[in-house]
Amino acid sequence: MAKLTxxxxxxIEHVDSNGRVLWYAENLPNILHAEGEEYILKAAFSxxxxxxxxxxxxxxxxxxxxxSDTMADITGxxxxxGYTRQVISSDGEIQVAVELGGYYIATSPILLFxxxxxxxxxxxxxxxxxxxxxxxxxxxxxxFSQEITVEDGTSLNVQMRLSLQS
Numbered sequence: 001m002a003k004l005t006x007x008x009x010x011x012i013e014h015v016d017s018n019g020r021v022l023w024y025a026e027n028l029p030n031i032l033h034a035e036g037e038e039y040i041l042k043a044a045f046s047x048x049x050x051x052x053x054x055x056x057x058x059x060x061x062x063x064x065x066x067x068s069d070t071m072a073d074i075t076g077x078x079x080x081x082g083y084t085r086q087v088i089s090s091d092g093e094i095q096v097a098v099e100l101g102g103y104y105i106a107t108s109p110i111l112l113f114x115x116x117x118x119x120x121x122x123x124x125x126x127x128x129x130x131x132x133x134x135x136x137x138x139x140x141x142x143x144f145s146q147e148i149t150v151e152d153g154t155s156l157n158v159q160m161r162l163s164l165q166s
Contacts, residue, residue, distance in 0.1 A: 008161045017153040025145040036139035058085040059123035082116035106162040114155040121149035
C-alpha cells in the first residue's frame, strides 16, 4: 500500500534580513499521524468532529517522528523571540485546484516564522495541529532536511501543498 502524503513542503527558506537565502529545501514529505488520519476521516464521514475555524502550524525539534505521535510528543517548540504558531483559516486561505493529471491539490499561503530580539531553535520539523496551544490533534509533521536555528532578524518562509494522493 502506498504511503499517504497529506502535507508536502513545496519550499522552505531560511532568509536573512536582506532577503538573502541562507538555506532552502523543496518537496519534503510528511508523516500523517494516526490521530490526524482519524480526525480527517471523522470530519469527512461523521458528525462527531467539527472542522476548526483555523489550523495551526508550528516548528519543533523531535529527533524521531512517529505515526503514533500526539501533541504531548512535541518537544523543543520555541517560546521566545517572536516565534508563534502560524494560523491558516479553514475558510478559504488554502487554495484548492486541479493539478495536471486531474488530482486536487491544496496550496497554502506562505507562512512566515520570524525571530526578533534574539535567536530561537534549533528546530527540525514543521507540524500541523487543530489548536493554538498544547492540546488538539496532531495531524501531520514534516521533517526538514537539516536542523535550523532562526537568528535575530531572520525568518523561515514555508509554503505547503496538501493532497490526499500518494
